[in-house]
Amino acid sequence: MQQQSVPAALAPECCAACQCHRQHACSILTAVSARLFISTVPLHRRVHMPVIRVELWEGRTLEQKRELVKVLTRETARITGCGKASVYVIIDEVKKENWGAGGELCSEKYPE
Incomplete structure (x- = not known):
């Protein structure tokens, strides 16, 4: 793939200050793909x-996390009336x- 310059408006936020998106072809795909994905999803x-x-x-x-995701989704x-497929659960351990x-x-206050 030929490297090209990406307009600043399409650059990933992390590149706004350093302008490194102008040097990396992969950033072009990331920025453009993200913009295209957002524009094709209905508001x-x-x-x-x-x-x-x-x-x-x-x-x-894993079984406890699976059950937690299942119950929270259901x-x-x-309660909200949305479809189960619309519910996302993120577990941060x-x-x-x-x-x-x-x-x-x-770790000190509540030792094993």
């Missing part, structure tokens, strides 16, 4: 998309050493 589909973000300590099993769809509560690291 009503972009606005009404429940996203549930769950932050919890590491250590849950109940969110029931955090180490206790990276979580603080009451001025203490949770």
